[in-house]
Amino acid sequence: MKISTLAVLLFTRAPALAAAQVTVKDPWVRATVPEQRATGAFMQLTSPAGARLVEARSPAAKTVEIHEMTMVDNVMKMRAIPGLDLPAGKPVELKPGGYHVMLIDVKRQIKDGDSVPITLVFEGKDKKRESVEVKAAARPLKPQAEAAKKHQH
Numbered sequence: 001m002k003i004s005t006l007a008v009l010l011f012t013r014a015p016a017l018a019a020a021q022v023t024v025k026d027p028w029v030r031a032t033v034p035e036q037r038a039t040g041a042f043m044q045l046t047s048p049a050g051a052r053l054v055e056a057r058s059p060a061a062k063t064v065e066i067h068e069m070t071m072v073d074n075v076m077k078m079r080a081i082p083g084l085d086l087p088a089g090k091p092v093e094l095k096p097g098g099y100h101v102m103l104i105d106v107k108r109q110i111k112d113g114d115s116v117p118i119t120l121v122f123e124g125k126d127k128k129r130e131s132v133e134v135k136a137a138a139r140p141l142k143p144q145a146e147a148a149k150k151h152q153h
């Protein structure tokens, strides 16, 4: 009887400990060209229990916001959102043309191959916050830009 009670306690405790634990897959940031002030970071987020991305920070940028892209009068526009809901067990993609973490007033050029630290703050269903630090790998702006650059040499 004692053993089964303990087993139940352990079993019920485990999900509470893992409440806001979010898996961050393949974080990357779009490399910038000189003088470019802002860029986007992308990744896949999965929360087993459900959580909300409420804040992002990075030493590489003065301001970091959570953005979404929406169609306004047939034009894609982006705007800051207060948070991004992660439904339980369902991967949420942050990708070009969709949700992204916006790095505003980047302190220096982010070059292809750079590693940019980003701290993501998640809020669990229990309102407890958890910070996850990821290193986003910088990738080139777009293949065309790379091709154009090579053409100059």
Ligand SMILES: [Cu+2]
Residues within 6 Å of the ligand: 040, 067, 068, 078, 079, 100, 101, 102
């Ligand atoms: Cu944006």
